[in-house]
Amino acid sequence: MNKFKFGMLSIVSAAAAVAAFGLGAQPKTIADGVYTEEQAAAGQPVFEERCSACHNADFYKTALSNRNNQPLVFLFEEILGTMPMDMPGSLMDEDYQNILAHILSITGFPAGEEPLDYYGGSMETVVIIPPES
Numbered sequence: 681m682n683k684f685k686f687g688m689l690s691i692v693s694a695a696a697a698v699a700a701f702g703l704g705a706q707p708k709t710i711a712d713g714v715y716t717e718e719q720a721a722a723g724q725p726v727f728e729e730r731c732s733a734c735h736n737a738d739f740y741k742t743a744l745s746n747r748n749n750q751p752l753v754f755l756f757e758e759i760l761g762t763m764p765m766d767m768p769g770s771l772m773d774e775d776y777q778n779i780l781a782h783i784l785s786i787t788g789f790p791a792g793e794e795p796l797d798y799y800g801g802s803m804e805t806v807v808i809i810p811p812e813s
């Protein structure tokens with residue numbers, strides 16, 4: 681019974697993945713303008729106050745490279761759940777979103793028209809690719 685349930689679940693999530701990425705279509709990546717200028721600008725002061733003491737831009741380049749091909753939401757939830765190291769989860773969700781936009785901006789990824797929208801699911805369909813060094 682359990683086995684059957686598990687099987688059904690996998691089929692459902694496989695179908696969801698196909699729906700998200702389209703059959704054979706190239707998935708959207710962080711190079712496709714997945715955050716807005718406004719978000720990155722709003723994220724900068726919070727980032728400088730709460731993140732810069734421990735990490736520089738190169739650190740985030742490595743973090744992105746290490747997560748090649750993963751959905752962006754994985755990185756977001758990791759940051760949301762564990763950072764800042766000295767006070768995890770202490771910022772507003774919107775701040776975390778703006779900080780991620782700022783991180784994409786300082787690692788060389790372009791802004792676009794659509795904002796990062798965690799609750800709207802926009803990060804689930806975007807995959808990480810390594811920055812240019």
Ligand code: HEC
Pocket residue numbers: 727730731732733734735742743744746759763764765766779
């Ligand atoms: C007090 C120091 C400190 C602060 C402040 C801090 N971090 Fe971290 N962060 C760490 C440590 C320590 C690790 C885990 C060890 C490592 O990967 O260097 C880490 C890991 C990470 C990772 C995962 C790196 C990887 O590739 O595994 C990310 C992404 C990250 N931090 C982002 C942030 C962001 C965004 C902020 C601000 C909201 C922040 N950090 C604030 C200390 C800090």
